[in-house]
Amino acid sequence: MMASTIFNDCSSCILPFNKIQLRFLHLGRSVVHFRINVYPIKPCITPTQAASLTTTFAMPSEPSAKVIDGKLVAKQIRDEITSEISKMKEAVGINPGLAVVLVGDRKDSAIYVQNKKKACDTVGIISRESLLPEDCTEEEVLKCISEYNKDPSIHGILVQLPLPQHLNEENILNAVNIDKDVDGFHPLNIGRLAMRGREPLFVPCTPKGCIELLHRYNISIKGKRAVVIGRSNIVGMPAALLLQREDATVSIIHSRTENPEEITREADIIISAVGQPNMVRGSWIKPGAVIIDVGINPVEDSKSRRGYRLVGDVCYEEACKIASAITPVPGGVGPMTIAMLLSNTLTSAKRVYNFV
Amino acid sequence: MMASTIFNDCSSCILPFNKIQLRFLHLGRSVVHFRINVYPIKPCITPTQAASLTTTFAMPSEPSAKVIDGKLVAKQIRDEITSEISKMKEAVGINPGLAVVLVGDRKDSAIYVQNKKKACDTVGIISRESLLPEDCTEEEVLKCISEYNKDPSIHGILVQLPLPQHLNEENILNAVNIDKDVDGFHPLNIGRLAMRGREPLFVPCTPKGCIELLHRYNISIKGKRAVVIGRSNIVGMPAALLLQREDATVSIIHSRTENPEEITREADIIISAVGQPNMVRGSWIKPGAVIIDVGINPVEDSKSRRGYRLVGDVCYEEACKIASAITPVPGGVGPMTIAMLLSNTLTSAKRVYNFV
Numbered sequence: 001m002m003a004s005t006i007f008n009d010c011s012s013c014i015l016p017f018n019k020i021q022l023r024f025l026h027l028g029r030s031v032v033h034f035r036i037n038v039y040p041i042k043p044c045i046t047p048t049q050a051a052s053l054t055t056t057f058a059m060p061s062e063p064s065a066k067v068i069d070g071k072l073v074a075k076q077i078r079d080e081i082t083s084e085i086s087k088m089k090e091a092v093g094i095n096p097g098l099a100v101v102l103v104g105d106r107k108d109s110a111i112y113v114q115n116k117k118k119a120c121d122t123v124g125i126i127s128r129e130s131l132l133p134e135d136c137t138e139e140e141v142l143k144c145i146s147e148y149n150k151d152p153s154i155h156g157i158l159v160q161l162p163l164p165q166h167l168n169e170e171n172i173l174n175a176v177n178i179d180k181d182v183d184g185f186h187p188l189n190i191g192r193l194a195m196r197g198r199e200p201l202f203v204p205c206t207p208k209g210c211i212e213l214l215h216r217y218n219i220s221i222k223g224k225r226a227v228v229i230g231r232s233n234i235v236g237m238p239a240a241l242l243l244q245r246e247d248a249t250v251s252i253i254h255s256r257t258e259n260p261e262e263i264t265r266e267a268d269i270i271i272s273a274v275g276q277p278n279m280v281r282g283s284w285i286k287p288g289a290v291i292i293d294v295g296i297n298p299v300e301d302s303k304s305r306r307g308y309r310l311v312g313d314v315c316y317e318e319a320c321k322i323a324s325a326i327t328p329v330p331g332g333v334g335p336m337t338i339a340m341l342l343s344n345t346l347t348s349a350k351r352v353y354n355f356v
Numbered sequence: 357m358m359a360s361t362i363f364n365d366c367s368s369c370i371l372p373f374n375k376i377q378l379r380f381l382h383l384g385r386s387v388v389h390f391r392i393n394v395y396p397i398k399p400c401i402t403p404t405q406a407a408s409l410t411t412t413f414a415m416p417s418e419p420s421a422k423v424i425d426g427k428l429v430a431k432q433i434r435d436e437i438t439s440e441i442s443k444m445k446e447a448v449g450i451n452p453g454l455a456v457v458l459v460g461d462r463k464d465s466a467i468y469v470q471n472k473k474k475a476c477d478t479v480g481i482i483s484r485e486s487l488l489p490e491d492c493t494e495e496e497v498l499k500c501i502s503e504y505n506k507d508p509s510i511h512g513i514l515v516q517l518p519l520p521q522h523l524n525e526e527n528i529l530n531a532v533n534i535d536k537d538v539d540g541f542h543p544l545n546i547g548r549l550a551m552r553g554r555e556p557l558f559v560p561c562t563p564k565g566c567i568e569l570l571h572r573y574n575i576s577i578k579g580k581r582a583v584v585i586g587r588s589n590i591v592g593m594p595a596a597l598l599l600q601r602e603d604a605t606v607s608i609i610h611s612r613t614e615n616p617e618e619i620t621r622e623a624d625i626i627i628s629a630v631g632q633p634n635m636v637r638g639s640w641i642k643p644g645a646v647i648i649d650v651g652i653n654p655v656e657d658s659k660s661r662r663g664y665r666l667v668g669d670v671c672y673e674e675a676c677k678i679a680s681a682i683t684p685v686p687g688g689v690g691p692m693t694i695a696m697l698l699s700n701t702l703t704s705a706k707r708v709y710n711f712v
Contacts, residue, residue, distance in 0.1 A: 170554065187554060191547030194597070195589045198526065198543060223612045225619075231600065233551045241550070244587065244608060249619065251607035252600060256579045263581075263605065 063320040068327045074335035085124040096349035098156045099148040104134035149177040156182030156345035182344040207239035209336025221246040227267035235273035272313040282318030291326040421679040430691035441480040452705035454512045455504040460490035505533040512538030512701035538700040563595035565692025577602040583623035591629035628669040638674030647682040
């Protein structure tokens with residue numbers, strides 16, 4: 001879901017990208033063929049070139065930022081969840097249950113769903129899956145969701161996005177019972193997230209993962225200036241709302257912002273979620289800032305067996321010399337998304353059985 | 357509701373204020389006695405003093421800002437609504453209906469409710485009112501709302517805030533049918549307001565009035581930097597969401613913001629809604645900025661017959677020499693709130709009767 005999130009966001013892209021056919025993307029032992037959007041190579045410029053971009057900016061030459069290890073933190077969280085589920089099983093005899101609804105045959109969506117199911121298995125969440133054909137009707141999807149809404153063994157329902165064009169995403173997401181909306185995308189959850197003195201039942205997984213990384217690395221948020229780059233419903237906007245709930249002073253940058261570099265340079269904390277490889281340059285970053293890079297962008301790489309590699313929205317080579325802490329891509333926010341989905345599913349089950 | 361909005365917001369105040377007993381506040385021919393929070397005199401400093409506050413800031417000596425006349429615009433909007441309601445009455449035989457629920461005997465709330473009823477009368481909206489005693493139960497309030505929810509002659513329901521302490525505001529506001537939530541406070545409406553590609557059924561009246569003033573004065577929002585001061589659920593937060601929907605780059609300043617002056621000085625558009633008299637000084641304002649001042653703060657004034665006068669959050673005497681346009685207090689945003697309530701009620705009725 002992460003990568004599709006970013007690709008969905010590309011309607012507001014500035015840079016061009018090419019579609020190339022990729023073969024032999026390995027998933028465990030299976031080999032899948034599908035199309036993926038891959039950006040042409042656009043490497044970060046050298047520190048010397050970057051320094052010349054602005055007279056007030058001098059690029060240090062050595063990496064100094066602490067690496068925020070999302071893979072490690074996600075592993076810790078999965079371990080904590082495993083332990084909690086085992087305690088809950090002992091106390092109330094129940095495992096949490098997650099239902100995933102997948103419509104159509106996008107291979108990338110199929111991979112994300114497989115990864116989620118696998119993650120459920122490792123922590124003790126029972127996962128169920130409904131595969132609906134590409135040409136199914138909205139009614140069929142709604143019926144499937146309605147059954148999971150009624151099923152007491154299911155505590156979370158996830159509709160894998162994107163849906164086929166002919167289906168109304170709003171109607172379908174709204175059909176998920178708010179008590180089982182572990183993706184946190186229901187407008188009622190978003191509304192509560194935006195309002196002071198209200199509590200959402202669930203917070204969207206990727207932005208929740210970003211904040212969790214800040215917490216686990218003891219990075220203080222209160223009173224800090226934060227910039228969120230990107231305003232998607234599933235990452236940028238809820239990330240901004242979460243930062244605000246933690247008393248940061250938040251600015252949101254988007255495709256219509258006239259001077260994104262200047263505004264970003266004011267931030268103590270940067271969360272970038274636009275899907276533009278290496279868009280945030282060293283010159284955009286205030287020395288000592290903390291960077292959470294949500295982008296997962298494939299760029300051409302003839303040296304890689306797959307023909308591409310993954311980079312973030314932030315030019316890592318430059319940023320790691322200026323920031324005080326930064327998430328790598330891959331291995332930063334990516335692994336946190338599924339960890340937060342598991343966490344939301346456990347929360348939901350605990351709520352049902354009043355297990356604290 | 358406007359003033360209580362601001363007073364409610366005062367939990368995050370920095371400046372002290374005194375409570376004094378005011379008598380003889382005239383409302384038409386009736387004389388009411390009630391307590392009101394009145395700030396001690398804290399006048400704007402002179403231009404010379406202001407100039408010395410910052411080396412980069414020189415205060416011009418003459419007012420140059422265009423005055424954004426909320427009273428005039430509100431009158432225009434009421435006239436438009438009157439004309440639309442008369443056409444609707446002709447076409448479908450129906451007047452829009454607004455129900456106001458008032459709990460307890462706060463005199464200020466009673467005045468706001470009277471003003472709303474009077475405004476309804478002038479445009480052709482039929483208003484109904486339920487007065488519930490201060491010590492009524494939550495169930496009684498919910499029953500009253502439930503009846504209005506079912507009543508087809510009622511297209512908007514407004515619960516006057518603040519409610520007595522023993523009542524749960526969240527439960528009561530959530531009980532209003534979202535199709536009749538003309539205050540726009542339901543989290544489902546706020547969630548839709550926050551989300552791209554979703555449309556709220558109603559937008560909260562005061563922030564909607566702020567944006568409407570910008571529109572009517574042809575002040576462009578897209579791509580502009582906007583600062584919202586204050587993050588209340590009823591003004592600051594929805595104002596920020598509205599500005600963002602119009603493609604401004606928005607920053608939200610609140611009580612935990614460390615350098616509000618510096619951030620505000622970057623803004624092309626400032627919406628202030630904190631309830632702090634004269635907090636925003638001339639030195640906070642970028643030359644040519646547009647200022648929408650939501651604050652309505654009573655300050656001591658021995659020369660006034662009432663013992664106080666109303667001022668905004670922005671030091672008007674300073675700001676009018678630096679800004680390109682500014683709303684006065686009173687006569688700026690204040691009159692727009694009720695106009696937007698009438699507009700929302702008409703919209704609701706038009707939706708029911710499919711009248712375009």
